[in-house]
Amino acid sequence: xxxxxxxxxxxxxxxxxxxxxxxxxxxxxxxxxxxxxxxxxxxxxxxxxxxxxxxxxxxxxxxxxxxxxxxxxxxxxxxx
Amino acid sequence: xxxxxxxxxxxxxxxxxxxxxxxxxxxxxxxxxxxxxxxxxxxxxxxxxxxxxxxxxxxxxxxxxxxxxxxxxxxxxxxxxxxxxxxxxxxxxxxxxxxxxxxxxxxxxxxxxxxxxxxxxxxxxxxxxxxxxxxxxxxxxxxxxxxxxxxxxxxxxxxxxxxxxxxxxxxxxxxxxxxxxxxxxxxxxxxxxxxxxxxxxxxxxxxxxxxxxxxxxxxxxxxxxxxxxxxxxxxxxxxxxxxxxxxxxxxxxxxxxxxxxxxxxxxxxxxxxxxxxxxxxxxxxxxxxxxxxxxxxxxxxxxxxxxxxxxxxxxxxxxxxxxxxxxxxxxxxxxxxxxxxxxxxxxxxxxxxxxxxxxxxxxxxxxx
Numbered sequence: 001x002x003x004x005x006x007x008x009x010x011x012x013x014x015x016x017x018x019x020x021x022x023x024x025x026x027x028x029x030x031x032x033x034x035x036x037x038x039x040x041x042x043x044x045x046x047x048x049x050x051x052x053x054x055x056x057x058x059x060x061x062x063x064x065x066x067x068x069x070x071x072x073x074x075x076x077x078x079x080x
Numbered sequence: 081x082x083x084x085x086x087x088x089x090x091x092x093x094x095x096x097x098x099x100x101x102x103x104x105x106x107x108x109x110x111x112x113x114x115x116x117x118x119x120x121x122x123x124x125x126x127x128x129x130x131x132x133x134x135x136x137x138x139x140x141x142x143x144x145x146x147x148x149x150x151x152x153x154x155x156x157x158x159x160x161x162x163x164x165x166x167x168x169x170x171x172x173x174x175x176x177x178x179x180x181x182x183x184x185x186x187x188x189x190x191x192x193x194x195x196x197x198x199x200x201x202x203x204x205x206x207x208x209x210x211x212x213x214x215x216x217x218x219x220x221x222x223x224x225x226x227x228x229x230x231x232x233x234x235x236x237x238x239x240x241x242x243x244x245x246x247x248x249x250x251x252x253x254x255x256x257x258x259x260x261x262x263x264x265x266x267x268x269x270x271x272x273x274x275x276x277x278x279x280x281x282x283x284x285x286x287x288x289x290x291x292x293x294x295x296x297x298x299x300x301x302x303x304x305x306x307x308x309x310x311x312x313x314x315x316x317x318x319x320x321x322x323x324x325x326x327x328x329x330x331x332x333x334x335x336x337x338x339x340x341x342x343x344x345x346x347x348x349x350x351x352x353x354x355x356x357x358x359x360x361x362x363x364x365x366x367x368x369x370x371x372x373x374x375x376x377x378x379x380x381x382x383x384x385x386x387x388x389x390x391x392x393x394x395x396x397x398x399x400x401x402x403x404x405x406x407x408x409x410x411x412x413x414x415x416x417x418x419x420x421x422x423x424x425x426x427x428x429x430x431x432x433x434x435x436x437x438x439x440x441x442x443x444x445x446x447x448x
Contacts, residue, residue: 008237025199028225028339037083039277039330042169042219043197044226046339047277047330049083054329058086061303065095
């Protein structure tokens with residue numbers, strides 16, 4: 001999420017989706033700030049990504065991937 | 081982290097798959113509720129990577145797919161009026177009704193427009209004060225805050241020529257209906273991550289307890305889905321039936337309280353008919369009396385509509401997890417995204433469209 005603005009009395013922000021930037025209404029997420037990651041649905045930000053939670057959960061997953069590499073038998077590999 | 085690409089990491093996915101294989105002992109049927117989850121599963125072939133004990137079946141969570149034919153036909157009648165600019169999401173405008181899809185009305189002079197957001201439709205109404213601008217508002221709880229916001233904004237800005245034809249559906253009653261279906265095979269659910277980002281997870285706790293079924297609120301990327309499946313399998317093997325949250329980076333137990341307040345101010349819970357499934361009590365939203373001046377159902381008198389579904393279409397069975405798209409004799413033959421018989425072949429979230437797009441025209445056994 002980048003620049004904040006206002007339109008017709010509602011808070012808006014520019015949000016980058018990969019290479020595309022769109023104006024997104026922040027009426028349901030008024031406390032987000034530039035740099036935050038938000039979940040957007042049909043032009044409205046409906047959730048803010050909890051970065052601390054995501055990073056903690058990811059460390060567990062990463063460990064599972066690494067551990068599995070060690071204990072898994074060869075040929076078991078299957079990628080999405 | 082960018083909270084997207086990481087969740088497609090092949091090493092982490094492989095680790096989760098190994099853990100699922102290690103944990104599973106018995107055969108289990110798990111339903112992913114959301115159409116977005118179905119697409120990801122089919123796109124990445126997740127269902128075909130799982131150990132044979134685990135079968136994934138696809139749920140009703142495609143809002144375009146379950147919008148009743150009567151609603152589309154009613155929209156057709158309103159959109160055909162010369163004083164109306166009719167708007168909705170692109171998928172919705174392409175779904176076949178009894179008399180063709182809504183976009184086809186353009187050829188007969190109707191003004192039918194695709195919008196990205198319902199708030200854009202309010203903008204169109206302000207730019208066209210001599211026209212009635214109608215938005216066909218469909219969706220699950222995920223879409224409800226934006227649709228409700230559009231009505232709040234129309235009232236606040238006094239946009240009298242904006243109205244909404246509302247056909248909202250709710251996930252928890254549909255899960256309960258599936259569990260009550262004769263012949264139900266579903267033993268656990270991957271719950272709807274984006275829906276729960278709005279409404280939270282509390283409502284699912286009662287379902288898990290009442291039906292003794294594990295519900296894991298799950299995201300949409302391959303790693304999310306594999307972790308959700310692992311959590312569901314762990315519960316099934318241990319005989320637990322709880323609500324767990326795999327998608328905690330986005331979903332909290334309370335959901336988005338501001339969004340929930342806006343929904344409660346504008347909509348009321350009502351009975352709703354689901355395409356392919358039938359009527360489910362208290363499974364939808366209607367516009368509250370207070371916002372009646374923007375309720376297209378009240379503003380446009382439409383004669384009683386008799387609808388007819390194509391007999392060959394089995395989308396109702398697909399939406400309840402009783403059949404797979406490739407079980408349908410019409411799939412890929414008379415029914416394709418160009419010539420859809422049912423909504424599940426139209427929507428980007430429809431199971432039939434996912435199977436077609438990713439080359440699942442025949443069952444796995446036959447393909448090998």
